Amino acid sequence: MRIGELAQRTGASPRALRYYEQQGLLRPARRPSGYREYGEADVRTVHGIRTLLAAGLSSAVIGEMLSGLPLPGERRPGPTCPELLAGLARERARISGEIHELTMARGLLDDILAAAAPGEAITAPRPEPFSARRAPRRR
Amino acid sequence: MRIGELAQRTGASPRALRYYEQQGLLRPARRPSGYREYGEADVRTVHGIRTLLAAGLSSAVIGEMLSGLPLPGERRPGPTCPELLAGLARERARISGEIHELTMARGLLDDILAAAAPGEAITAPRPEPFSARRAPRRR
DNA sequence: CTAGAGCTTGACGTCGATGTCAGAGTCAAG
DNA sequence: CTTGACTCTGACATCGACGTCAAGCTCTAG
Numbered sequence: 001m002r003i004g005e006l007a008q009r010t011g012a013s014p015r016a017l018r019y020y021e022q023q024g025l026l027r028p029a030r031r032p033s034g035y036r037e038y039g040e041a042d043v044r045t046v047h048g049i050r051t052l053l054a055a056g057l058s059s060a061v062i063g064e065m066l067s068g069l070p071l072p073g074e075r076r077p078g079p080t081c082p083e084l085l086a087g088l089a090r091e092r093a094r095i096s097g098e099i100h101e102l103t104m105a106r107g108l109l110d111d112i113l114a115a116a117a118p119g120e121a122i123t124a125p126r127p128e129p130f131s132a133r134r135a136p137r138r139r
Numbered sequence: 140m141r142i143g144e145l146a147q148r149t150g151a152s153p154r155a156l157r158y159y160e161q162q163g164l165l166r167p168a169r170r171p172s173g174y175r176e177y178g179e180a181d182v183r184t185v186h187g188i189r190t191l192l193a194a195g196l197s198s199a200v201i202g203e204m205l206s207g208l209p210l211p212g213e214r215r216p217g218p219t220c221p222e223l224l225a226g227l228a229r230e231r232a233r234i235s236g237e238i239h240e241l242t243m244a245r246g247l248l249d250d251i252l253a254a255a256a257p258g259e260a261i262t263a264p265r266p267e268p269f270s271a272r273r274a275p276r277r278r
Numbered sequence: 279c280t281a282g283a284g285c286t287t288g289a290c291g292t293c294g295a296t297g298t299c300a301g302a303g304t305c306a307a308g
Numbered sequence: 309c310t311t312g313a314c315t316c317t318g319a320c321a322t323c324g325a326c327g328t329c330a331a332g333c334t335c336t337a338g
Contacts, residue, residue: 002314013296018316034316035304035305051243051244051247052244052248057244059294059295092248095241095245096245099245101193105193106235109227110231155325157287158326170334172333173334
């Protein structure tokens with residue numbers, strides 16, 4: 001399929017898909033005309049890329065993941081899988097931390113919404129915002 | 140307290156604290172010398188600001204939250220609390236969605252780490268990454 | 279009094295994943 | 309053949325929360 005169809009099926013813009021290729025995340029075939037030709041597997045790959053990008057992974061890290069090889073500029077001679085795996089583990093930990101932060105923030109918003117819900121809030125004396133922070137409720 | 144102490148106690152840099160003030164999120168008193176003077180309440184406020192910033196809220200939205208008033212440029216005459224609350228509710232929903240995305244991404248990383256863990260992965264034939272995505276495991 | 283740490287404002291730099299635009303080639307339908 | 313939709317390769321623009329540097333003022337310990 002061509003870039004437009006892949007864009008529609010993945011939610012990525014053509015511009016984004018070309019960017020992914022530039023970063024080494026995709027390697028579409030080329031027609032004689034120069035048009036990119038993508039396969040079905042690329043649909044899954046792009047979904048994965050976007051999931052990880054949305055999670056805050058950089059395209060460089062995703063590229064390492066996809067190739068299992070060191071980055072161009074680095075001079076490490078051998079395979080870098082241990083480092084790569086360690087890096088991914090760190091990313092995993094970062095994501096967990098981020099989930100925790102988001103949960104905290106959501107709790108804070110809940111407090112504010114709850115405090116403002118009863119009546120109109122402009123004229124009413126509002127308790128200090130940000131007065132106390134709650135831990136994420138676990139059940 | 141002065142800006143350096145507040146910075147230490149909140150983890151924000153002095154530059155960040157000045158930025159928050161510029162965005163209308165803080166209104167420290169000033170000494171005759173021009174030095175900013177912060178109170179204890181500002182410590183909590185800054186923690187709240189940083190929590191919400193980390194959650195992806197813009198400083199403009201946080202500013203609306205803190206003031207309960209419309210933005211400078213807007214011409215809405217009256218209180219905008221209903222809109223503000225609606226906006227915060229949308230932010231809450233966005234955060235929930237983001238938590239979901241992060242959970243998905245973490246699951247994807249888990250799959251990859253699990254697949255790569257057994258042995259060295261460079262030379263071994265690797266199954267397609269991004270082949271299947273799992274729903275977040277709930278328990 | 280003096281040095282050095284801390285504070286001031288102002289302005290420009292950053293970073294990364296895109297948006298957007300320009301100029302030109304390609305493809306399918308009528 | 310023609311038209312319009314699609315694609316190509318650059319290259320510059322964006323956005324937001326800061327980092328960083330400069331030039332100068334302030335505070336405090338000794």
